[in-house]
Amino acid sequence: SADAYLKDPAAIYAESFRIIREEADLSAVPPEAEALAVRMIHACGMTDIVADLAISEGAVAAGVAALEAGAPILCDSEMVSHGIISARLKQQNKIVCRITDPRTRRIAEKNATTRSAAQVDLWTDDLLEGAIVAIGNAPTALFRLLERLDEGAPRPALIIGMPVGFVGAAESKAALLADSRGVPFVTLSGRRGGSALAASAVNALAIGTEGQ
Amino acid sequence: SADAYLKDPAAIYAESFRIIREEADLSAVPPEAEALAVRMIHACGMTDIVADLAISEGAVAAGVAALEAGAPILCDSEMVSHGIISARLKQQNKIVCRITDPRTRRIAEKNATTRSAAQVDLWTDDLLEGAIVAIGNAPTALFRLLERLDEGAPRPALIIGMPVGFVGAAESKAALLADSRGVPFVTLSGRRGGSALAASAVNALAIGTEGQ
Numbered sequence: 143s144a145d146a147y148l149k150d151p152a153a154i155y156a157e158s159f160r161i162i163r164e165e166a167d168l169s170a171v172p173p174e175a176e177a178l179a180v181r182m183i184h185a186c187g188m189t190d191i192v193a194d195l196a197i198s199e200g201a202v203a204a205g206v207a208a209l210e211a212g213a214p215i216l217c218d219s220e221m222v223s224h225g226i227i228s229a230r231l232k233q234q235n236k237i238v239c240r241i242t243d244p245r246t247r248r249i250a251e252k253n254a255t256t257r258s259a260a261q262v263d264l265w266t267d268d269l270l271e272g273a274i275v276a277i278g279n280a281p282t283a284l285f286r287l288l289e290r291l292d293e294g295a296p297r298p299a300l301i302i303g304m305p306v307g308f309v310g311a312a313e314s315k316a317a318l319l320a321d322s323r324g325v326p327f328v329t330l331s332g333r334r335g336g337s338a339l340a341a342s343a344v345n346a347l348a349i350g351t352e353g354q
Numbered sequence: 355s356a357d358a359y360l361k362d363p364a365a366i367y368a369e370s371f372r373i374i375r376e377e378a379d380l381s382a383v384p385p386e387a388e389a390l391a392v393r394m395i396h397a398c399g400m401t402d403i404v405a406d407l408a409i410s411e412g413a414v415a416a417g418v419a420a421l422e423a424g425a426p427i428l429c430d431s432e433m434v435s436h437g438i439i440s441a442r443l444k445q446q447n448k449i450v451c452r453i454t455d456p457r458t459r460r461i462a463e464k465n466a467t468t469r470s471a472a473q474v475d476l477w478t479d480d481l482l483e484g485a486i487v488a489i490g491n492a493p494t495a496l497f498r499l500l501e502r503l504d505e506g507a508p509r510p511a512l513i514i515g516m517p518v519g520f521v522g523a524a525e526s527k528a529a530l531l532a533d534s535r536g537v538p539f540v541t542l543s544g545r546r547g548g549s550a551l552a553a554s555a556v557n558a559l560a561i562g563t564e565g566q
Contacts, residue, residue, distance in 0.1 A: 187545035307399050310359050337437070
């Protein structure tokens, strides 16, 4: 019978966070990043992502400050943008994803690249400066962002770099980790990543330790 | 330097599928489900999900036939609905997610349950009959679907059961696996799952083996 399952949303969250804190080894996670790590584990169901998690010093504070300052959140996919709990963004921060913008397809064709990477060129300087960038799908989007920073684009406040997959995901995240161009970052080394993880990192910055 | 990365979308897909087929052990996957397994691995970056993958006999054929018949796709989260590549749905199948429907909140409050589960009650009989159900987030949605089937609701054509997390995910999928109420299913045992996996399963049914 399916009668006995837990239904109350607050109770489900509380029990999830209790299990995560019981099972996950958070000893290597800085105290200010614990809520972020817990929420990311919650999003993927895997406690062992902690070993691959890299959070630059001050990244959490930078992300929280950016959200409080009303910074936009630039997403590489609609899955990321729809995973962000907009009701928890106190400043009604703008959530931007330009993958379906007609200009994106034209840029992608012109540059023989993915639409995910092409839309990074539509993150105009005024959007990019001080923004939170959340990449949860495409390695090419993270590579293109690093190129734009090398070309002199304004610095975002935080890069959440979580592309997933077999081609370029590990490599693009290694490039971010090796030289983040002076930008605070959160990333997950290796092939794992994804929209749910990227969105959960944004949600953690917005929600903090509540309920944990 | 980030200069050398692969940018061409078709080449990225081809190389991804090549690596997956090289590294993943697909020997236990029935031939008709291989493209599905490959696309799910592609979505999460983990070859070892194959060990947890359960596909009922005829599930792939049932899903393909339902899509071709124009069946709606009922999703438990906006992340799932936005992960489905609608351009690849030849029958312009309706993608339904009622999580933000005002009635969903009222049902959730009345039944002291999650909004994810509450919206399952808005999958009316005419929608549910012959539909593809794609659950990528909430265990409570899968539990509630099984309850509705026990209450006599019409049978969907296929249940893609991929809830994720620490409370109820493994249990709800075990309940589906133990007794799918006569409905063909695809599921992933254990805590892993997620919107990207659920959407990738739908996309696999729509796209088939193309590029693989």
